[in-house]
Amino acid sequence: MEKYENMIKQLENGEINSIEIEKEQFYEFREVLVKHPLFKHIRGEAKQNGRIIYTYQEIPRS
Numbered sequence: 001m002e003k004y005e006n007m008i009k010q011l012e013n014g015e016i017n018s019i020e021i022e023k024e025q026f027y028e029f030r031e032v033l034v035k036h037p038l039f040k041h042i043r044g045e046a047k048q049n050g051r052i053i054y055t056y057q058e059i060p061r062s
Contacts, residue, residue, distance in 0.1 A: 004033070005032055012056055017055065018053050018054060019053070019054040020051060020053055020054075021051070021052045021054065022051055023049070023051065026050070033054075038056075040061050041056055041059075041060045041061075042055070042057070043055050
């Protein structure tokens with residue numbers, strides 16, 4: 001779980017452009033993500049084979 005928290009922090013700080021999560025990691029990552037204070041700033045885009053690419057947006061979604 002700490003691994004995912006660090007990844008989200010790096011995404012926020014601009015150290016990385018995106019986080020790629022495989023379908024096997026999805027529920028564990030999501031558990032960390034929804035508890036994060038900037039949850040609405042992080043956008044997930046589903047790709048083929050259950051892969052999700054998360055990116056940070058300055059403007060939160062509603």
